[in-house]
Amino acid sequence: MSELMSAMQLTTFPIVALVLFLLAFAAVLARIFRAGSRAEMDRHATLPLDEPIPPTSTQHTRSH
Amino acid sequence: MHSPVAHAAAATHPTTVAASEGRMEQFVYDDAIVRKFVLATIVWGIVAMLAGVFIAVQLAWPAANLGLEWTSFGRLRPLHTNAAIFAFAGNAIFAAIYYSTQRLCKARMWSDRLSNLHFWGWQAIIVSAALTLPFGITQSKEYAELEWPIDLAIAVVWVGFFATNFFMTLKHRRERHMYVALWFYIATIVTVAILHVFNNLTLPLAVAQFVSSGTWPSGADLMKSWPVYAGVQDAFMQWWYGHNAVAFFLTTPFLGLMYYFLPKAAERPVYSYRLSIVHFWSLVFIYIWAGPHHLHYTALPQWASTLGMIFSVMLWMPSWGGGINGLLTLRGAWNKVTADPVLKFFVVGITFYMMATFEGPMLSIKSVNALSHYTDWTIAHVHSGALGWNGFMTFGMLYWLFPRLFQTEIWSRKLVSAHFWLSTVGILLYVLAIYAAGITQGLMWRAFDEFGSLKWPEFIETVTVLMPMYWIRVLGGLLYVTGIVMCGINAFMTWRNRPAKYAEVVHSAPALSAVYVDPPPPPSMLTSNTDWGKAVETKVLSGWFHRVWERKPFKFTVFTVIAVLVASLFEIVPTFLIRSNVPTIASVQPYTPLELLGRDIYIAEGCYNCHSQMIRPMWAERKRYGEYSKPGEFVYDRPFQWGSRRIGPDLAREGGRQSHDWHVRHFENPQAVIPQSIMPSYAHLLRQTIDFDAIQHRVNAMAMLGVPYGKAVREGQAVELAMQQAREINEQLESQGDYRGLHDKKIIALVAYMQRLGTDLTRPPPAPDEPAASP
Numbered sequence: 001m002s003e004l005m006s007a008m009q010l011t012t013f014p015i016v017a018l019v020l021f022l023l024a025f026a027a028v029l030a031r032i033f034r035a036g037s038r039a040e041m042d043r044h045a046t047l048p049l050d051e052p053i054p055p056t057s058t059q060h061t062r063s064h
Numbered sequence: 065m066h067s068p069v070a071h072a073a074a075a076t077h078p079t080t081v082a083a084s085e086g087r088m089e090q091f092v093y094d095d096a097i098v099r100k101f102v103l104a105t106i107v108w109g110i111v112a113m114l115a116g117v118f119i120a121v122q123l124a125w126p127a128a129n130l131g132l133e134w135t136s137f138g139r140l141r142p143l144h145t146n147a148a149i150f151a152f153a154g155n156a157i158f159a160a161i162y163y164s165t166q167r168l169c170k171a172r173m174w175s176d177r178l179s180n181l182h183f184w185g186w187q188a189i190i191v192s193a194a195l196t197l198p199f200g201i202t203q204s205k206e207y208a209e210l211e212w213p214i215d216l217a218i219a220v221v222w223v224g225f226f227a228t229n230f231f232m233t234l235k236h237r238r239e240r241h242m243y244v245a246l247w248f249y250i251a252t253i254v255t256v257a258i259l260h261v262f263n264n265l266t267l268p269l270a271v272a273q274f275v276s277s278g279t280w281p282s283g284a285d286l287m288k289s290w291p292v293y294a295g296v297q298d299a300f301m302q303w304w305y306g307h308n309a310v311a312f313f314l315t316t317p318f319l320g321l322m323y324y325f326l327p328k329a330a331e332r333p334v335y336s337y338r339l340s341i342v343h344f345w346s347l348v349f350i351y352i353w354a355g356p357h358h359l360h361y362t363a364l365p366q367w368a369s370t371l372g373m374i375f376s377v378m379l380w381m382p383s384w385g386g387g388i389n390g391l392l393t394l395r396g397a398w399n400k401v402t403a404d405p406v407l408k409f410f411v412v413g414i415t416f417y418m419m420a421t422f423e424g425p426m427l428s429i430k431s432v433n434a435l436s437h438y439t440d441w442t443i444a445h446v447h448s449g450a451l452g453w454n455g456f457m458t459f460g461m462l463y464w465l466f467p468r469l470f471q472t473e474i475w476s477r478k479l480v481s482a483h484f485w486l487s488t489v490g491i492l493l494y495v496l497a498i499y500a501a502g503i504t505q506g507l508m509w510r511a512f513d514e515f516g517s518l519k520w521p522e523f524i525e526t527v528t529v530l531m532p533m534y535w536i537r538v539l540g541g542l543l544y545v546t547g548i549v550m551c552g553i554n555a556f557m558t559w560r561n562r563p564a565k566y567a568e569v570v571h572s573a574p575a576l577s578a579v580y581v582d583p584p585p586p587p588s589m590l591t592s593n594t595d596w597g598k599a600v601e602t603k604v605l606s607g608w609f610h611r612v613w614e615r616k617p618f619k620f621t622v623f624t625v626i627a628v629l630v631a632s633l634f635e636i637v638p639t640f641l642i643r644s645n646v647p648t649i650a651s652v653q654p655y656t657p658l659e660l661l662g663r664d665i666y667i668a669e670g671c672y673n674c675h676s677q678m679i680r681p682m683w684a685e686r687k688r689y690g691e692y693s694k695p696g697e698f699v700y701d702r703p704f705q706w707g708s709r710r711i712g713p714d715l716a717r718e719g720g721r722q723s724h725d726w727h728v729r730h731f732e733n734p735q736a737v738i739p740q741s742i743m744p745s746y747a748h749l750l751r752q753t754i755d756f757d758a759i760q761h762r763v764n765a766m767a768m769l770g771v772p773y774g775k776a777v778r779e780g781q782a783v784e785l786a787m788q789q790a791r792e793i794n795e796q797l798e799s800q801g802d803y804r805g806l807h808d809k810k811i812i813a814l815v816a817y818m819q820r821l822g823t824d825l826t827r828p829p830p831a832p833d834e835p836a837a838s839p
Contacts, residue, residue: 016634017353017371017631017634017635020630020634021349021350024345024349024627025345025346025349027609027610028341028342028345028346028610029342030610031341031609031610031611032338032341032342033338041337041338042333042337043241044241044243044244044337045327045333045334045337046333047168047239047241047243048164048167048168048243048245048323048324048327048328048333049327049328049331049332049333051167
């Protein structure tokens with residue numbers, strides 16, 4: 001293994017890395033620009049707000 | 065605060081709702097666990113920052129360490145950093161995760177027992193850190209200082225309690241889509257586990273000794289260990305860990321926090337959900353590569369260092385994308401920001417995130433790094449991150465949570481405002497002063513006069529000039545601590561006004577149906593192509609695959625792990641496998657048994673917190689310290705001691721620079737030798753005796769790790785060699801000055817180590833049959 005690795009050009013590693021990275025990035029871009037309707041995205045974005053108000057919680061508080 | 069948008073979206077899109085068709089279920093969120101983590105956050109926040117102020121005072125006024133070995137800078141600095149990261153920020157992210165995960169999953173945490181085991185286990189770990197670090201029980205790897213028994217406990221608490229509980233909660237969630245905050249939590253949990261395990265692979269002395277002799281070490285030696293990696297490889301692992309601890313402990317969980325609590329506080333959804341997806345994946349992909357930027361111009365191979373730089377610079381994009389996404393969430397709501405202190409904390413926190421992530425990539429550019437590295441610039445950088453980003457996001461979250469957790473109004477809004485302004489001013493004082501200190505010192509180290517000599521050849525000149533800035537730092541730190549104390553008072557008083565019994569709201573939501581079918585991929589837009597081509601188009605290019613993952617926590621987790629591991633392997637494997645990366649130099653020999661012991665004293669005292677052992681190949685450094693460091697010089701260094709900050713001078717070529725007598729006088733009382741010195745006194749090393757009996761086991765353990773100790777591993781040999789070298793050094797010491805009878809004191813071992821440092825390069829290689837470990 002050591003011999004094999006030593007025989008390889010070291011610059012191969014960064015190049016392979018960069019290619020992998022670009023592929024992954026392209027896949028993510030595909031996800032966001034093609035997949036899903038805008039409405040679905042909007043629903044996902046509002047998930048944190050999708051919660052009934054607990055009766056005792058107060059949104060605006062007075063100072064003492 | 066039922067969002068109209070949410071309803072509209074849900075109503076018009078029955079497809080996503082239809083995915084969760086199970087029967088209606090009722091559940092109550094566990095807020096008691098969140099209250100516990102909140103309390104721990106505040107308490108440890110105060111402790112961590114006080115420790116910071118205490119050691120900051122020591123740098124301006126060394127006598128402040130009370131003259132005690134346990135409270136000296138080298139021993140307490142790790143306590144400060146560990147407390148700030150793992151106790152303060154750690155408890156804060158657990159509070160955030162336990163609160164938001166339950167809501168985003170519409171489910172109570174899977175197991176209350178695991179939640180509590182996690183909480184108490186984590187606090188026990190923090191306490192054990194506080195009980196070991198001041199006693200010099202340390203691995204000396206930054207932010208991974210805790211010794212192996214505590215490391216094991218961390219692994220159990222993190223994976224066994226926390227991760228299990230979290231993933232089982234995901235499994236039993238009642239909302240099919242995993243909101244982006246949950247992705248950040250997933251990345252945090254799996255990556256921190258990986259980093260922790262691999263950076264902490266060590267050989268404990270206890271194990272080595274038990275295997276070879278059936279006995280156990282005594283006292284603090286029970287916890288002693290050495291890494292399985294040496295020198296360059298150890299450095300590489302450490303900064304792969306160190307950098308990604310920043311990424312996955314101090315960044316991703318806080319981004320999850322931001323993506324949940326900011327919309328909550330602003331009462332509007334995040335600006336762009338698309339952007340948050342890009343933000344997530346680019347961070348996961350890019351961060352993991354950036355570690356080597358901590359080791360520019362060191363004995364690390366060039367290619368690795370350049371790779372680290374490129375990926376660091378690429379980090380600019382996602383970090384700013386994410387920051388802008390946060391700030392734009394407030395579009396149209398800026399009037400709220402002026403009125404609501406929670407939002408103020410968030411806005412300043414995110415601004416610091418953007419500043420710190422602008423500066424980070426900049427510092428990773430080699431030419432900037434040449435100036436900044438080893439100076440206070442780095443310290444300013446991490447504090448704008450930790451106090452500004454982590455601290456302010458935490459406070460924003462805390463103040464938002466108080467009324468909800470304690471089910472009453474917050475006690476004093478004025479106090480919240482006061483906290484906000486005090487800490488903002490505190491950070492600014494801290495950061496500006498320490499920037500100035502860093503740049504000043506960096507420029508002084510490299511300045512030449514008109515004759516081509518160093519303009520400030522005495523290191524101490526570059527220290528005394530920093531003193532005013534160090535005092536400003538103390539002031540800034542004090543303001544910041546005062547702020548947290550105010551937060552604590554406010555929390556306490558709010559808690560006192562709590563209802564007699566907390567109301568437990570019963571929520572209901574349909575369970576996810578057991579049979580879940582992925583929605584079909586979109587129809588292909590290709591008219592004539594192979595089936596394979598169509599599949600690629602509809603499943604991959606359309607992004608369908610990712611939308612499916614977003615509903616499948618386990619698949620999602622697996623792919624996150626792959627992303628992290630691929631990047632790590634591409635970086636780490638070559639460093640380990642390519643022999644030419646670590647050229648072995650024939651004259652570099654293992655440390656003698658006595659030097660080995662001295663080295664362990666150096667580690668225990670935390671000298672690496674102030675001294676580097678790595679001369680960079682730059683003219684100014686070679687002039688000041690000598691020939692630059694070569695990778696092959698470190699092959700027996702377990703752990704490596706390159707350091708990251710030069711509060712004192714580099715020690716890589718300290719051997720032979722001073723007499724034994726000078727060293728002993730200097731260790732006993734540095735100010736007696738260099739009046740303006742800020743180095744602590746190590747007088748206790750002149751009193752404590754060497755445990756010669758323990759030496760043999762240390763040498764044998766090193767031999768197990770592959771260090772060629774030759775005959776020294778024979779029973780009694782190492783002790784013999786050590787005693788002989790100690791006697792020799794003591795004789796020379798007595799002939800140089802007034803010290804008498806120190807031959808069995810720890811100081812002799814430390815001096816032996818000092819005198820060895822960096823001398824191998826100029827020493828003739830040993831004759832082939834000579835026993836390797838003789839001095």
